Amino acid sequence: xxxxxxxxxxxxxxxxxxxxxxxxxxxxxxxxxxxxxxxxxxxxxxxxxxxxxxxxxxxxxxxxxxxxxxxxxxxxxxxxxxxxxxxxxxxxxxxxxxxxxxxxxxxxxxxxxxxxxxxxxxxxxxxxxxxxxxxxxxxxxxxxxxxxxxxxxxxxxxxxxxxxxxxxxxxxxxxxxxxxxxxxxxxxxxxxxxxxxxxxxxxxxxxxxxxxxxxxxxxxxxxxxxxxxxxxxxxxxxxxxxxxxxxxxxxxxxxxxxxxxxxxxxxxxxxxxxxxxxxxxxxxxxxxxxxxxxxxxxxxxxxxxxxxxxxxxxxxxxxxxxxxxxxxxxxxxxxxxxxxxxxxxxxxxxxxxxxxxxxxxxxxxxxxxxxxxxxxxxxxxxxxxxxxxxxxxxxxxxxxxxxxxxxxxxxxxxxxxxxxxxxxxxxxxxxxxxxxxxxxxxxxxxxxxxxxxxxxxxxxxxxxxxx
Numbered sequence: 001x002x003x004x005x006x007x008x009x010x011x012x013x014x015x016x017x018x019x020x021x022x023x024x025x026x027x028x029x030x031x032x033x034x035x036x037x038x039x040x041x042x043x044x045x046x047x048x049x050x051x052x053x054x055x056x057x058x059x060x061x062x063x064x065x066x067x068x069x070x071x072x073x074x075x076x077x078x079x080x081x082x083x084x085x086x087x088x089x090x091x092x093x094x095x096x097x098x099x100x101x102x103x104x105x106x107x108x109x110x111x112x113x114x115x116x117x118x119x120x121x122x123x124x125x126x127x128x129x130x131x132x133x134x135x136x137x138x139x140x141x142x143x144x145x146x147x148x149x150x151x152x153x154x155x156x157x158x159x160x161x162x163x164x165x166x167x168x169x170x171x172x173x174x175x176x177x178x179x180x181x182x183x184x185x186x187x188x189x190x191x192x193x194x195x196x197x198x199x200x201x202x203x204x205x206x207x208x209x210x211x212x213x214x215x216x217x218x219x220x221x222x223x224x225x226x227x228x229x230x231x232x233x234x235x236x237x238x239x240x241x242x243x244x245x246x247x248x249x250x251x252x253x254x255x256x257x258x259x260x261x262x263x264x265x266x267x268x269x270x271x272x273x274x275x276x277x278x279x280x281x282x283x284x285x286x287x288x289x290x291x292x293x294x295x296x297x298x299x300x301x302x303x304x305x306x307x308x309x310x311x312x313x314x315x316x317x318x319x320x321x322x323x324x325x326x327x328x329x330x331x332x333x334x335x336x337x338x339x340x341x342x343x344x345x346x347x348x349x350x351x352x353x354x355x356x357x358x359x360x361x362x363x364x365x366x367x368x369x370x371x372x373x374x375x376x377x378x379x380x381x382x383x384x385x386x387x388x389x390x391x392x393x394x395x396x397x398x399x400x401x402x403x404x405x406x407x408x409x410x411x412x413x414x415x416x417x418x419x420x421x422x423x424x425x426x427x428x429x430x431x432x433x434x435x436x437x438x439x440x441x442x443x444x445x446x447x448x449x450x451x452x453x454x455x456x457x458x459x460x461x462x463x464x465x466x467x
Contacts (some may be wrong), residue, residue, distance in 0.1 A: 022433050023163060024048075024143040027151050028172040029180075031058070034145045035109045037172070042107050050103055051137035053146035053159070054110045059130040061117035062086055068332065070345035075329035081132075088117055088129040095128040096136060103137055109145075110134075138163070148177070152184040152423045154360070155353060157430075165431035174437035178451055181420030185361065186370065187354040191410025194279050197347040201272035204324035204348075207331060208265035215262075263323045271320045275351070277307050285374040286411045292375025297367040300358060300415055314359055321352035358415050361422065369419035374411050421453025428454075 028034050034052065041050070056073055060066040065076045065086070080086040095102070102108075113130035120127035138144055150156045151169060171177050281303060285293045304310070309317065325346045361367055427435065435454060442448050442461075449456045
């Protein structure tokens with residue numbers, strides 16, 4: 001009703017009138033497919049308020065920030081926008097006042113937004129930031145175009161806020177939606193990525209130690225060692241052991257809200273100890289002959305609990321991982337280099353995302369739809385949304401080559417979802433009004449609808465093939 005539509009608009013932070021109807025979300029697999037749809041929109045007389053979503057990596061036009069990647073780029077962008085030292089972001093407010101209907105008379109795609117940001121309205125070389133312009137246009141949009149992952153990936157979906165409440169979501173090329181939904185709910189972590197995360201925790205520890213020394217010798221906290229040791233030892237053997245200040249021993253009370261920045265260096269060392277122990281525990285699950293292990297999803301939580309990774313410590317572990325990522329990204333952004341920045345982001349951050357995905361599945365009662373698989377990629381290729389062998393993914397997003405790409409052999413920890421209805425149930429929780437699937441190959445529709453776990457009351461199927 002009108003009240004629900006008004007509430008949805010307010011949640012998205014816009015001024016949409018209730019009588020403008022629900023937001024339409026048009027999702028397809030790639031930006032090239034979306035660009036084609038926008039070209040078709042231009043050929044019609046229909047001129048809704050529109051927006052198209054993309055990532056910073058695709059849309060940043062700042063000469064220094066665009067050279068970075070992943071978390072380093074995000075940190076640099078945040079720093080420059082907060083300090084108002086990005087001319088493109090500063091130009092956004094002026095541009096929106098001058099052209100409040102931009103994109104309405106002539107629908108635009110990502111390439112158009114980037115060209116505008118690079119050249120300005122009259123070719124002056126400093127146009128509005130394309131990334132934040134797209135977010136601003138989204139607040140007022142009647143229809144928004146975006147790739148699948150903005151709708152089905154939990155981390156990406158956060159960008160939309162409450163915008164899906166009351167929305168009509170249309171998936172084009174929907175014959176891919178089953179695999180995309182299953183991949184978005186699970187993850188693969190190759191041994192190489194776990195090793196990189198351990199290295200990043202060590203880098204964060206070293207950087208924090210240097211900061212403590214500069215601040216006045218607070219590095220003595222670490223000298224006593226760490227009280228909790230992931231291997232059960234009470235001495236510092238490289239895996240931690242000793243100090244009462246280590247927050248993982250304090251349960252949820254030691255989370256982000258209970259500390260004052262900067263985070264003690266000892267906590268990064270403790271995180272490294274935890275990851276080293278996880279590495280050992282995963283390797284121990286593989287048989288001497290390299291046989292893979294496939295078990296019910298609940299087994300993952302038994303493995304994690306043996307390392308004190310539980311629902312009670314999850315938020316704190318995520319907080320430490322986030323701070324480690326920010327610390328490393330800030331260093332990379334500060335000197336404008338990419339040596340610690342990867343196009344796929346930091347592995348330590350990916351691990352935190354993977355843990356959140358797993359525990360959310362358990363909280364929502366979906367663990368029965370998952371399987372824990374531990375094995376080498378020689379026994380079975382690491383799975384991602386495109387099915388590429390040797391490529392790891394978290395939440396359906398490819399995050400780089402696994403250990404099969406020359407990084408050293410070792411087992412991959414996989415938490416695979418075998419029911420796309422898990423992801424679709426999350427859309428229902430967001431208050432989506434309608435889901436429309438369009439494709440030339442959805443038959444048989446009954447089994448397709450059953451897999452997604454949605455009740456499609458309206459179904460249209462042609463008895464022929466259009467050539």
